[in-house]
Amino acid sequence: MTGLVTSFGSGAMTNSIADIANDAQSYFIIGSNTTEQHPVIGMKIRQAVKQRGAKLVVADPRNIPISEFATLHLRQKPGSDIALINGIMNVLIAENLYDAEFVASRTENFDELKDKVAAYTPEAAAEITGVPADDIREAARILSSNRPGALLYAMGITQHTTGHQNVMSCANLQMLLGNMGVPGGGVNPLRGQNNVQGACDMGCLPNYYTAYQRVADEAAQAKFKAAWGKVGSLQNGLTVTEMLPAAEHGKLRALFVMGENPMMSDPDTNHVRKCLESLDFMVVQEILPNETTPLADVILPGVSFAEKEGTFTNSERRVQRVRQVIPPQGGAQPDYWILTELGKRLRARLGLDDAAAPYAAWNYTAPEQVMDEMRALTPSYAGMAYPRIEEKGLQWPCPTLEHPGTPILHAGKFARGLGHFMALDWQPPFEQPDEEYPFVLTTGRVLYHWHGGTMSRHSEGLLGIYPKGKVELSHADAKRLGIASGDLVEVSSRRGQVVAEAEVTDKNEAGLIFMTFHFPDAAANLLTVRALDPVGKIPEYKVAAVKIRRIEQPVPVA
Amino acid sequence: MPKVNVTIDGKQIQAEAGSSVLEAAQAAGVAIPTLCHHPALKPEGNCRMCLVEVERQRNLQASCVFPVSEGMVVHTHSPKVMEARKFVLELLLSDHPTDCMTCEATGDCVLQDLAYQYDAKVGKYYGGAKHDYAIDDTNPFFVRDYNKCILCRRCVRACDQINGVEALGVAERGFSSQIIAGLGGTMEESRCEFCGMCVEVCPTGALMPVGTMKQGRYWEFKHTTTVCPYCGVGCNLDVLSKGDKIIRTRSAWDKAPNYGWTCVKGRFGLDFVNNPNRFTTPLIKRDGQFVEASWDEALDLVADKLSAIALEHGPDAVGFLASAKCTNEENYLMMKLARGVVGTNNVDHCARL
Ligand code: SF4
Numbered sequence: 078m079t080g081l082v083t084s085f086g087s088g089a090m091t092n093s094i095a096d097i098a099n100d101a102q103s104y105f106i107i108g109s110n111t112t113e114q115h116p117v118i119g120m121k122i123r124q125a126v127k128q129r130g131a132k133l134v135v136a137d138p139r140n141i142p143i144s145e146f147a148t149l150h151l152r153q154k155p156g157s158d159i160a161l162i163n164g165i166m167n168v169l170i171a172e173n174l175y176d177a178e179f180v181a182s183r184t185e186n187f188d189e190l191k192d193k194v195a196a197y198t199p200e201a202a203a204e205i206t207g208v209p210a211d212d213i214r215e216a217a218r219i220l221s222s223n224r225p226g227a228l229l230y231a232m233g234i235t236q237h238t239t240g241h242q243n244v245m246s247c248a249n250l251q252m253l254l255g256n257m258g259v260p261g262g263g264v265n266p267l268r269g270q271n272n273v274q275g276a277c278d279m280g281c282l283p284n285y286y287t288a289y290q291r292v293a294d295e296a297a298q299a300k301f302k303a304a305w306g307k308v309g310s311l312q313n314g315l316t317v318t319e320m321l322p323a324a325e326h327g328k329l330r331a332l333f334v335m336g337e338n339p340m341m342s343d344p345d346t347n348h349v350r351k352c353l354e355s356l357d358f359m360v361v362q363e364i365l366p367n368e369t370t371p372l373a374d375v376i377l378p379g380v381s382f383a384e385k386e387g388t389f390t391n392s393e394r395r396v397q398r399v400r401q402v403i404p405p406q407g408g409a410q411p412d413y414w415i416l417t418e419l420g421k422r423l424r425a426r427l428g429l430d431d432a433a434a435p436y437a438a439w440n441y442t443a444p445e446q447v448m449d450e451m452r453a454l455t456p457s458y459a460g461m462a463y464p465r466i467e468e469k470g471l472q473w474p475c476p477t478l479e480h481p482g483t484p485i486l487h488a489g490k491f492a493r494g495l496g497h498f499m500a501l502d503w504q505p506p507f508e509q510p511d512e513e514y515p516f517v518l519t520t521g522r523v524l525y526h527w528h529g530g531t532m533s534r535h536s537e538g539l540l541g542i543y544p545k546g547k548v549e550l551s552h553a554d555a556k557r558l559g560i561a562s563g564d565l566v567e568v569s570s571r572r573g574q575v576v577a578e579a580e581v582t583d584k585n586e587a588g589l590i591f592m593t594f595h596f597p598d599a600a601a602n603l604l605t606v607r608a609l610d611p612v613g614k615i616p617e618y619k620v621a622a623v624k625i626r627r628i629e630q631p632v633p634v635a
Numbered sequence: 636m637p638k639v640n641v642t643i644d645g646k647q648i649q650a651e652a653g654s655s656v657l658e659a660a661q662a663a664g665v666a667i668p669t670l671c672h673h674p675a676l677k678p679e680g681n682c683r684m685c686l687v688e689v690e691r692q693r694n695l696q697a698s699c700v701f702p703v704s705e706g707m708v709v710h711t712h713s714p715k716v717m718e719a720r721k722f723v724l725e726l727l728l729s730d731h732p733t734d735c736m737t738c739e740a741t742g743d744c745v746l747q748d749l750a751y752q753y754d755a756k757v758g759k760y761y762g763g764a765k766h767d768y769a770i771d772d773t774n775p776f777f778v779r780d781y782n783k784c785i786l787c788r789r790c791v792r793a794c795d796q797i798n799g800v801e802a803l804g805v806a807e808r809g810f811s812s813q814i815i816a817g818l819g820g821t822m823e824e825s826r827c828e829f830c831g832m833c834v835e836v837c838p839t840g841a842l843m844p845v846g847t848m849k850q851g852r853y854w855e856f857k858h859t860t861t862v863c864p865y866c867g868v869g870c871n872l873d874v875l876s877k878g879d880k881i882i883r884t885r886s887a888w889d890k891a892p893n894y895g896w897t898c899v900k901g902r903f904g905l906d907f908v909n910n911p912n913r914f915t916t917p918l919i920k921r922d923g924q925f926v927e928a929s930w931d932e933a934l935d936l937v938a939d940k941l942s943a944i945a946l947e948h949g950p951d952a953v954g955f956l957a958s959a960k961c962t963n964e965e966n967y968l969m970m971k972l973a974r975g976v977v978g979t980n981n982v983d984h985c986a987r988l
């Protein structure tokens with residue numbers, strides 16, 4: 078989410094689900110398979126199109142379910158998003174369709190953007206993206222004549238080596254259209270797992286304390302030291318994608334994994350296994366067995382969402398109460414209790430003094446006490462006391478106990494002052510198809526499963542309806558290679574191979590192959606690229622070069 | 636909004652112009668029974684249960700679709716109205732299995748409640764003719780038993796007005812009318828996405844989740860409003876449970892951000908919580924095998940190892956992966972454990988993935 082910080086000064090979804098659903102006159106959905114990944118938002122957009130005639134422009138290489146409802150579907154080549162958006166902006170500027178008043182009063186650096194996108198005429202953009210020039214013109218006209226318009230994106234934008242730029246490109250477009258700070262507008266990254274936003278807000282990031290207080294900032298360090306009695310250095314820590322190689326090289330010796338399945342969700346699974354096996358010690362706090370748990374030295378049985386009290390923060394920054402539905406299963410314990418017990422024991426062994434600071438001791442007896450401590454150290458959460466959010470969640474920033482929360486960010490003024498246009502060039506994806514690996518593989522989710530699948534693969538109904546991973550390919554490619562739906566195929570990249578059942582579909586154009594990453598026996602991540610976006614440190618899941626062939630018998634995968 | 640003066644059951648009230656008699660009555664605290672009407676759906680007026688007597692109107696009117704007007708006088712419980720409603724119910728019950736004693740919907744069935752209230756009798760019409768539809772249990776999420784269907788079309792409207800895929804429709808007419816999916820096949824052959832909104836709004840036992848079968852009576856279940864564990868929409872759900880088991884998801888209609896809408900995962904995907912493979916005791920690996928351990932043993936071992944590694948190789952030799960599935964409070968503690976106890980900034984989660 079670093080891209081939005083550069084453009085606006087704050088990295089979260091700018092608007093709320095309600096105003097996007099009710100007030101947007103148009104939608105631009107790019108890199109988000111909304112009806113499958115964020116189904117209820119997808120449903121709300123469908124209804125906006127059906128019931129009030131809102132216009133919908135979908136930019137996605139595949140025929141995804143929401144594209145069926147689209148006024149216009151742009152099928153750009155994977156990894157060509159910046160060229161596409163630059164092309165649309167070129168039309169907006171050339172035909173004078175942009176919001177000149179907004180640009181003049183609320184933004185900076187417009188001239189540089191203008192110079193940059195001048196080269197991206199619809200014809201030039203069509204060359205790169207494969208989208209017809211007239212469709213690019215049409216998109217610009219639809220978006221400019223149906224305002225306010227909301228832009229929504231998800232992993233399809235961020236999971237590229239240029240993810241950081243892709244996000245800023247989305248910000249450019251919405252500023253040019255004057256769609257910022259108003260109901261029904263905004264740049265709206267739809268967060269993946271249900272508390273990704275909260276995990277980021279809580280400072281589970283190597284470069285930030287809670288609510289984006291920088292690790293490198295001496296004042297922030299001093300504040301947390303005064304509260305806790307001890308802190309880390311001013312140097313950023315390692316990201317998850319850096320921790321693994323650090324383990325391989327012996328620099329990282331121990332890893333504590335809570336509720337994650339890096340074996341499934343990290344790129345290049347074979348490499349991940351090797352890294353995790355190099356650790357001296359790994360403790361995993363989990364509810365169900367997954368591909369990572371067998372590699373652990375200790376497994377601590379935590380509990381599911383239904384067995385605990387606490388809060389989650391959803392994609393629209395709404396902090397909501399999680400309530401205990403049932404008692405912990407068997408001898409499992411609430412995760413807050415486990416962490417508290419570990420905190421006490423570790424402190425004793427490291428000789429830390431409980432009296433050193435007001436929050437030095439770890440004597441929590443309920444999650445609410447943790448929230449109260451966090452609020453005291455986190456300005457944008459300061460007003461989120463439990464009694465206030467029992468009935469209805471509040472959206473941050475919510476700095477005081479009287480503050481009503483903030484449904485729409487950047488109204489009247491951007492967090493950083495003026496919105497910053499970034500002049501960006503399209504760059505080709507890290508790995509391009511070639512003679513040996515002629516297909517582009519892109520990965521994603523299906524409606525019935527979730528991420529690494531630890532939860533959904535343990536749900537009878539969800540597993541029943543979608544029991545195994547599939548490889549989707551176009552009719553044209555299938556015909557040429559003699560592959561039919563149900564055939565076993567082997568997909569290989571420079572990193573590994575996977576065998577799975579083929580599904581011939583009209584979702585894909587020729588040359589494109591799609592796989593999910595929910596299933597261990599068809600784990601797309603055996604194939605994907607470890608190349609990282611240098612700023613966001615997000616792996617390029619969305620583009621890898623592969624080849625595919627039909628096979629007679631399943632062969633054991635190395 | 637301009638107001639109009641209306642008299643409902645002798646009560647003088649001001650109602651919003653353009654609102655229905657039903658809405659005006661509800662605002663005035665007068666209860667009118669409904670069957671096909673559901674507050675989340677556009678009213679259709681097809682079941683005739685909400686009939687009321689409006690002075691100077693020749694026929695009884697369906698209050699869910701009849702608009703208020705200035706000076707209108709309405710009787711919601713006159714003898715004529717009560718008799719008409721009883722007739723509606725007795726017609727429905729004449730072609731209904733009325734097997735309430737074994738029906739999964741007992742206690743959560745609008746038809747049952749109204750039949751009781753209006754003292755409606757079973758089997759008075761059609762000379763005993765009843766439908767005999769095969770029960771469809773081909774999909775893993777819900778069972779369709781159209782012998783219990785009262786053709787209120789709530790399901791059809793939910794699929795159109797909430798989900799949007801329009802998987803459901805009505806085939807045939809009159810006594811042969813039937814709800815169908817797609818062209819009349821199974822749910823899986825249709826465009827259904829299994830969001831379960833049709834099941835949620837069905838007023839009878841015609842649509843029932845597989846997961847509730849034989850799990851208990853509706854009044855035995857505890858209701859808890861909490862947040863869906865799957866995606867970042869963060870839907871609020873009304874989760875029904877009994878003992879230590881999750882039974883079913885109902886809609887929490889008054890809660891942002893989803894106002895009762897759900898997808899298949901929040902609706903039918905919570906049973907992973909009760910999966911028998913759950914870890915229920917700490918495990919320590921000894922000679923390549925996991926063996927059960929007490930909490931004290933496991934926690935002491937983790938604390939020993941992490942502190943020893945941090946002391947010998949420095950705090951940055953330890954890494955922490957927090958979780959996008961855990962709560963804010965837990966993530967805060969994980970972050971504090973890394974920075975405030977061990978003293979490293981090596982803390983991250985899988986958001987970038
Ligand atoms: S489950 Fe959802 S999609 Fe399927 S028929 Fe019911 S309302 Fe429609």
Ligand code: SF4
Pocket residue numbers: 783784785786787788789790791814833836837838839841842
């Ligand atoms: S299945 Fe249920 S909701 Fe649908 S028409 Fe029949 S009774 Fe009404």
Ligand code: SF4
Pocket residue numbers: 115116117118863864865866867868869870893896897898899900901902
């Ligand atoms: S019910 Fe569906 S849309 Fe809502 S939070 Fe859960 S997974 Fe997301």
